[in-house]
Amino acid sequence: MKKLLFIFCFIICTNAFAQILSSTIEKKTIALGEVNSFVVTINNLRDEKVSAAPQNELLPFHFEEIKDSIAQNPDIYYRRIEFAVYEEGKFTIPELEFKVGSKVLKTIPYEVDVINTAQKGDTINDIMKNKEVKLEVTDYWELYKFYILAAIALIALIIAIIMFLKWGRKAKNSPVVATNQTLKELDSLKKKKYIEAGNYRSFYVELIDISRSFITKQYRLPADVLLTDDLIDLMKKNNTISLENEKVVEDVFLRGDLVKFAKTFPDKDTMEKDLADIKDFVKRSSKDLEFENLRKDV
CATH class of the missing domain: 1.20.5 (Single alpha-helices involved in coiled-coils or other helix-helix interfaces)
Structure with missing residues (x-):
């Protein structure tokens, strides 16, 4: 008998000094967007520290927390959360853990039923009339x-x-730009000293290539793809290039073909004259274009 009395007193003392967690929910059925509240209370703290999820992060995803207030003194921990749910259905607040010192306490789970109270055909009235601004x-x-x-x-x-x-x-392809660019290329050819070295083949190959490129840009003739005889024939039929310039192109290009196939061996004076004649032809080309434009206007 004494033993039973001792056990009974021990249980009473233990409960009297143990932490007690309680939780309540205001409503288990709410309307869409209706504010509900969930309260957690822990008694008999005895200055123990309470650890839980941070404010506004205690409830699961679907529960939109509006206000999360916490109050605590040496003996009581009180937490009230106001929330709303914006989807229809049944949603569960699971067991939530609260650590008191080294001891973990858990709430009981709650199921909240969220319903849409609006009825089909309900009239929706504005709170106030719209203002014209x-x-x-x-x-x-x-x-x-x-x-x-x-x-x-x-x-x-x-x-x-x-x-x-x-x-x-047009500016990049203008006659002046093409002329200046070609004159620079001819100056660069002279600086290569092909004439002084007697390297007539390399001299004429580059001279003809520069000239063909210039005729293609300046006169819009396919000089870069035509054979020499075909190009000369086209220039004479086209009448865009003056007779003086045609003569220069014809003489230099034909000589260049002969040099390429080793049928002639020009001397230094001839190479210098051909270079000078091509330079003069390039400079005079603008006059050909001016005359051609006047002819088109007439």
């Missing part, structure tokens, strides 16, 4: 300024592209 020019600017600036930038880009396509490419 008169907008000023500055208000419209604030609303649409990014669209306006984007449209201006797009128009400017389109204009820049059109200008580049219309004038930019």
Whole structure:
């Protein structure tokens, strides 16, 4: 009998000094978006520290926490969470752990039924009538300024592209540019000292290549793909190149073919004269183009 009395007293003392966790939920059935509350209380803390999930992170995903307030004194821990659910269905608040010192306490799980209380055909009334607000020019600017600036930038880009396509490419392929570029190439050829070294074959190969490229750009003739005889015949039929320039091209190109096949061996004076004649031809080409443009206008 004494033994039973001792055990009974021990249980009473243990419960009297043990931490007690309790939890309640205000409503187990709520409407969509309705605010509900969940409360956790722990008694008999005896200055023990309580550890749990951070504020606004205690409840699962579907429970939108609106307010999470915590109060604690040396003996009691109190936590109240206000929440809402914005989906229909049944949702569960599982067991939630609260660590008191080294001891882990758990709440009981709760099931919350979320229903849509709106009925088909219900009239939805505004809380207040809509107001008409008169907008000023500055208000419209604030609303649409990014669209306006984007449209201006797009128009400017389109204009820049059109200008580049219309004038930019023409500038690079203009007669003056082609002339200056070719004269530089001819000067570079002279600096290679082919004439002084008597390397007539390399001299004429490069001289003819430069000349063909120039005729192709300047006169829009396929000089880069035609044989010499065909090119001379085309120049005479085309009438774009003056007779003086035709003569220079014909003499130099025919001599270049003879040199290429080792049928002639020009001397230094001849090579220097051919280089000078091609330079003069390049410089005079602008006059050919001016005459051609006048003829087209007439």
